[in-house]
Structures are given as C-alpha cells and as structure tokens.
Amino acid sequence: MDVILYCSLQTSTLVDPKRQGVYSPFHPLSVKLLMSDPVQHYIINPLSEYFDDFTHFSKVFYFITPNMISFFHLFLAVVSAKFVSSDSLRTRRLGVVIYQIRSWLDSLDGVVFRSQHNEKNTYVSHHESWGYLVDAMCDITGGVLVSFGVLFYLFKQPTSFFSKYKDDSSASLPLTKSENGFVSSEKHSSKPSKKMLFWKCWCWGFQIFWRLVLGIKGWSSTSLQTTALHSTSTWVIFYIWRYIDGQALIQIYLIAIFVDKVWVSTRIQMN
Structure with missing residues (x-):
C-alpha cells in the first residue's frame, strides 16, 4: 500500500483539480493524510468515508454535529480505558475493540464536518x-x-508477572518501592532526555514544513512546494512519522494488549 502511496505522491501536483466521486486513500493527497498512521489511512478513514457514501449519514442525520460525535468517542475512550485495565484478557481485548470503534468515530466526525461544509475529499x-x-x-x-x-493494569500485577521477562540484567518496574516505603523510579535526572529533545525538534520542524506546504501564494511558491513534495527526503520524513507518531504508537499498544504482550511492548519502547 505504501508503494502505491509513494507512486501517487510522485505524480501529484499542488495545482491538481479536486477529484470527485468515491473516496480513495491515494487521491487527493494532503499533508494531513500523509502524516496519518497506516491503520488510520488505509482502514479507518476509508471505512468512515464509505459508510457515509453508502448510508448518507451526514445528510440523513444532519442534526448530529461533529462535536457530538467527538464527545461520544471520548466517552468510549473512558470505557475502553476501564476495560484495558482489567485482569481479564477477554475484557482487555474488548477494550481494544471499543477503542478501535472510538478511532472510527474520530474519523467519522471529520467526514461529517467536511460533508456539512461542502469540503468532500479535502x-x-x-x-x-x-x-x-x-x-x-x-x-x-x-x-x-x-x-x-x-x-493501572501493570500496577496491579504481582512481581512474578515481571519476572517472566527478565533478561541478563534484572528487570525493573516502572515504579518500585524501596525498603523505607518511598516510591522511586529507575533514574532521577532533571536534564531532559535525548528522546525528549529529539521529539521537540522533530515536531518543531514539522510545524515549519506544514506552513511551507499549506501557504501557497503564487506560481513560484507552488513550483517550489511541488519540488519539495516530490523529494526523497520529504517521503522519508513522512514515512518515519507515519510509524512513530502518537496514533501509531497507540495502535502498537492496542495490538500488544490484544496478544497479551503489554509489558514486552512497553520495555521495547522504553529502551
């Protein structure tokens, strides 16, 4: 799918007319769509778009506003959080399903907004x-x-749960209690980590790039932005972002919850 997306990106220009008709995850493309994680881009967004195309939900239920949908999927997130903290694997898996429904509704509120504002496929x-x-x-x-x-699910687990995943060095909990009863973490440092500095610089750079792509003023700017859009470095940045942004990491967590590998996934992301 990403290969098709790359080919579509290379053949697209910023002056292409808007395409009407059935939704496609490859046409038309925007920075927002390119920055979506693969699950959102290839599964959730098409399902919400096709649902509205076939049922005309946004037209039939015109009184349902995007904000109403947003508040409802927030409620589902509360329910999902309660379920994924359960000791029962079946309940946690149900929480994953509920959160995916929440993600679908999150996409649907955008579909409803664009439909009500005559901005289809934008x-x-x-x-x-x-x-x-x-x-x-x-x-x-x-x-x-x-x-x-x-x-909360990890906090409720006994020490034996984490002992199963020990490596050569002793496994450590996110928060541990010392002999005197005080809660402490593995490391104490007021200096920001390299990961935090990297994320801040990464997001700052994307804000600059976002304004570069959206602020089209005149043919020369459009030509410059089209050249930047087709460059290999732009695709590499998009591709990395699609797999390490917040939504992508949540999807990884949801998969880990479903297969009962939460602590393994947590340790990998912490290292």
Missing part, C-alpha cells in the same frame, strides 16, 4: 475553528486515558 485542518479544538482535546484525552488504563 483533508485540511481548520485550526481556527472551535470544532478543531474540541476534537483535538477529545483525541488527546482519549489517548491519555487508554495509556493510564495500561498503566
């Missing part, structure tokens, strides 16, 4: 709108809640 964020802030806060809160659900 993937551009409206940063100045109230709905964008509501959706962003619901997304962030939902991701944080399910992460805390995983954390």
